[in-house]
Amino acid sequence: MDGPMSYVRTAPMTDLTEPDPFVPGPGSERRFRDALGAYATGVTVITTATGHGPLGMTANSFASLSLDPPLVLWSPARSSRRFGAFTTAPHFAIHILAAEQHALCRHFARQGHDFDLPGVALNAQGVPVLPGCLAVFECAREAVHDGGDHAIVVGRVLAARSRPGAPLVFSAGAMGGFAP
Numbered sequence: 001m002d003g004p005m006s007y008v009r010t011a012p013m014t015d016l017t018e019p020d021p022f023v024p025g026p027g028s029e030r031r032f033r034d035a036l037g038a039y040a041t042g043v044t045v046i047t048t049a050t051g052h053g054p055l056g057m058t059a060n061s062f063a064s065l066s067l068d069p070p071l072v073l074w075s076p077a078r079s080s081r082r083f084g085a086f087t088t089a090p091h092f093a094i095h096i097l098a099a100e101q102h103a104l105c106r107h108f109a110r111q112g113h114d115f116d117l118p119g120v121a122l123n124a125q126g127v128p129v130l131p132g133c134l135a136v137f138e139c140a141r142e143a144v145h146d147g148g149d150h151a152i153v154v155g156r157v158l159a160a161r162s163r164p165g166a167p168l169v170f171s172a173g174a175m176g177g178f179a180p
């Protein structure tokens with residue numbers, strides 16, 4: 001029998017309860033990942049300066065954190081070879097990718113050191129700033145917290161810029177556009 005709120009359902013409740021739920025343990029990671037993938041995000045590229053030159057990394061773990069003071073966060077994986085550089089960097093920049101920037105997303109997922117790209121500029125702290133993005137947050141490292149197999153890097157925003165445009169969206173492991 002339908003309850004009074006049944007009209008807000010987009011699918012029968014059994015769709016959620018039928019599959020075995022994720023419970024932590026061997027072999028269950030796939031279901032956890034699938035559930036997390038239901039949360040659509042934008043896509044960012046984080047850049048920083050290192051002793052070996054500029055470094056970049058694609059990340060969808062970006063989130064806004066605080067308006068006053070202006071804080072944002074993202075989460076690098078401990079398993080990444082770029083983890084040490086990004087958790088110790090005093091300054092970094094977070095770029096929100098536009099819908100047409102698939103290639104940039106793939107470029108900095110594959111590797112981090114190739115900045116042979118048109119229009120890259122260095123900011124006052126020597127951090128590379130990429131052109132054509134929807135928004136850029138130039139940050140100073142505020143804190144690094146433990147986050148299990150990731151770290152939580154909190155950035156204090158020193159400067160932020162944005163432009164209108166359609167975002168690149170990441171959902172259920174796929175990249176696409178946003179249709180309001």
Ligand SMILES: Cc1cc2nc3c(=O)[nH]c(=O)nc-3n(C[C@H](O)[C@H](O)[C@H](O)COP(=O)(O)O)c2cc1C
Binds near residue numbers: 111
């Ligand atoms: C859409 C997308 C989002 C990603 N988000 C993150 C992230 O939030 N944190 C992270 O550590 N790696 C993330 N990655 C993976 C990194 O971009 C990169 O592939 C990984 O660090 C590769 O390992 P390496 O640094 O050892 O080469 C993401 C990759 C893609 C394609």
